[in-house]
Amino acid sequence: MGAKEVQAAIKNALGAVFPRDLVKSEWSVRSDATDDVFGRTLYAPRLDIAVGPFNVTRERKDADLESIDRYGQHPLLLHLRNEVTRQNHGGFYYNPNPRCLLAIELEYSTSSKHILGGITNASLLGSIGVMIGPAAYINKIQRICAYAAKLREIEKAHDDMFANIVCFPDTQFLELLNAAHR
Template structure:
């Protein structure tokens, strides 16, 4: 994945707002730049161009397709999956291009926080479920957000948060590295 992103910087344990003692400083497991940490100017146009690069667009589309597969078509599903184009344009004030959270075993509250942080900080947020239990929790959380929206309760928009399993993510990364 790193090599396939060419000139884009990749950082682990990335903090969005360092040096601001008065503000919570969310951290994501992996972040792909460019990073937008200054108050201005916004990097929206730069992100718009990057997500349309062939290699980035193909990578994100593969993640998107697996996300749809992982959400499933359960009859109680509250998740409404928008078109790919809407997802890659959703977070116009992102702090990084891609924010990735890797979850193995955490509380539901922790996983909810990871989802909110990744969706808020990244143009695209990706949740990697290390096991079936975490995948179910991700699904339930997205379903809950969809329910809250449908019944007109306060909610957080996680439209740009995509869920894949550890194995699916490894397969995509390996495939993309092999194509270089």
């Protein structure tokens, strides 16, 4: 499957686990935002897939964060958090002010710089960031994440840098999602 087919399959599978209105493809951080954090003069990333609840208003920030925390107790989220901790050699960074519950980036045939940009967006915007790639590229994605983990380990980077990111081959992530809604 190509990137667009995998994106559609993941969105569909997530829609069987979470309310469909909380699962968005090509989600812009400006979508439904009233907080104007990402004004028109700033770069505003677009996630391949985002799962809400979404935290896009100043006036509802506390309620939005509480909703994200409640969904964080979902069995799938607990599994993802455990996997983040395993892949990060025991570390997990709790993003205290995410834009969404899950920030998912698909990386197909991209450069290391594009992968690093995807990791950055997923980490900063999601309570948990998920990096997904095909078998041909997952090793490259995992090596870049391992590089960040090593920098944290030797204290050349902050403890929170990319420590909420988990990586999966596309087929493995789809299997996980399909098992989660049975």
